[in-house]
Amino acid sequence: MAELRRAAGLNPDLVEELVKKHFGAEFTSKITWDFVKGGFARSELPRRIAAPQRVLGIQIGWKTFGEFTDNIGFRLELWDPKFLRQAEGLVEEYNQKTEGTKLELYRTIMHWPASARQAA
DSSP states (O other), X not given: OHHHHHXXXXXXXXXXXXXXHHHOTTOBSOEEEETTTTEEEEOSSOOEEEEEEEETTEXXXXXXXXXXXXXXXXXXXXXXXXXXXXXXXXXXXXXXXXXXXXXXXXXXXXXXXXXXXXXX
């Protein structure tokens, strides 16, 4: 499967470089959900945009902001509207630097259940 994605023209190293440039040095794109472990794990290919969650300087997990998918073209589904400007810059720069598959941005704003509750 990884060979198919590389053959399709995806450049995982460029995606990772641009995520760090546009979102910040702590952010990564090479993280995925591991169903066996029940948590996030490192990946060779770009899967999700995430930043480490820290408590008292100790990493306790990952906070995800978007997901890369390639089932209908290569696209970035952005979940958090606070990072729209960074995501637009990442997509624009990736498409300028590559000849193969183009990256598309989809704003899939997720509404968390806790924010939808009405005050009692």
